[in-house]
Amino acid sequence: xILSSSTNTTNWIRIGLLALxxxxxxxxxATLTPQPNPSxxxxxxxxxVSTTKYMISHLLGTMLGIILMILGVIALGAYLAKxxxxxxxxxxxxxxxxxxxxxxxxxxxxxxxxxxAIGRAYIAGIEGAMRIDVGTDFIVIFMxxxxxxxxxxxxxxxxxxxxxxxxxxxxxxxxxxAVMFYLADILYGFxxxxxxxxxxxxxxxxxxxxxxxxxxxxxxxxxxxxQQEA
Numbered sequence: 704x705i706l707s708s709s710t711n712t713t714n715w716i717r718i719g720l721l722a723l724x725x726x727x728x729x730x731x732x733a734t735l736t737p738q739p740n741p742s743x744x745x746x747x748x749x750x751x752v753s754t755t756k757y758m759i760s761h762l763l764g765t766m767l768g769i770i771l772m773i774l775g776v777i778a779l780g781a782y783l784a785k786x787x788x789x790x791x792x793x794x795x796x797x798x799x800x801x802x803x804x805x806x807x808x809x810x811x812x813x814x815x816x817x818x819x820a821i822g823r824a825y826i827a828g829i830e831g832a833m834r835i836d837v838g839t840d841f842i843v844i845f846m847x848x849x850x851x852x853x854x855x856x857x858x859x860x861x862x863x864x865x866x867x868x869x870x871x872x873x874x875x876x877x878x879x880x881a882v883m884f885y886l887a888d889i890l891y892g893f894x895x896x897x898x899x900x901x902x903x904x905x906x907x908x909x910x911x912x913x914x915x916x917x918x919x920x921x922x923x924x925x926x927x928x929x930q931q932e933a
Contacts, residue, residue, distance in 0.1 A: 712781075719778025720918045726771035727880075727911030733764025734903040745833045749822035752814075761815035769804050769811060775914065776800045779859065782921065789862035796862055800855030806848040813841070849885050856881035863917065868924070873916040880909035 741748040751757060780797025784790040824832035860881065863874030884906030 712785075716778045716782050716785075717918075717921055719774055720782065720914070720921055721775075722771040723775035723779065723914030724911045724918060726768045726775060727907045727909075727914060729764045729768035729771070731904040731907035731911065733760040733768065734907060736760075737901045737903075741833075745825065749825040749832075751822070752818045753822040753826060758815060758819060761811060766808065766811050766815065769807055773801050773804045776804070776859070779863075779914075779917070783862050783866055788867055789865040792858060792865070793862040796855050796858035798855075799851055800859060803848050803851035803855055806844060806851070810841075810845055810848060813837075849889060853881055853885040856885070863913075869917055869920055873913045873920070876909055876913035876916075880906045880913060883909065 736751075739747040739751050776797055780793050783793025783797075821832045821835055857878050860874045860876075860878035863869050863877055864871045865874075884903065888900045888903045888906055
């Protein structure tokens with residue numbers, strides 16, 4: 704007896720989906736401590752980003768969380784494409800979301816490595832460090848990333864809701880986390896407060912809950928039947 708190719712695909716999709724709740728939990732952990740506003744509390748911000756904890760949380764929390772998010776979303780798109788009423792929508796949403804998270808990686812790299820260097824320079828007495836400008840190109844890429852991530856994840860939530868093979872309310876929770884995380888937290892913080900809101904972990908936990916529900920549902924579904932070797 705051998706496993707059919709359909710069984711192998713299903714098993715890989717299940718493994719990939721497990722990356723989603725792990726990603727949500729890692730992101731929630733990485734955002735537990737709000738970041739000070741560099742516009743009004745530059746010294747506090749400098750000391751915050753210069754700590755080893757900040758570096759570890761960005762490398763193991765944010766960056767690893769994004770990588771796992773990419774893998775999990777690919778698996779979710781593949782699952783939706785295999786059946787149900789929302790296969791095409793799921794694939795489109797997957798492409799948009801993966802593109803957004805790919806763009807987010809260099810932004811996170813800047814936060815993990817450039818921000819601590821600026822903070823250490825200021826603490827060392829180089830006050831000009833506080834006048835370093837990230838540039839218009841960085842802001843454009845950042846805004847594009849947020850828009851793509853928001854649109855892609857809302858479409859994923861709709862695809863989950865319409866799939867008929869996944870819990871509809873898991874899709875609703877997925878949309879709720881996209882609204883909270885990308886609009887109410889990241890975009891609002893970037894445009895108005897200059898710091899990370901304390902509600903950011905809540906959005907990540909909503910994603911972990913929604914994706915955990917999806918994983919539990921998929922794991923309980925029967926695998927394709929074993930086929931006799933010819």
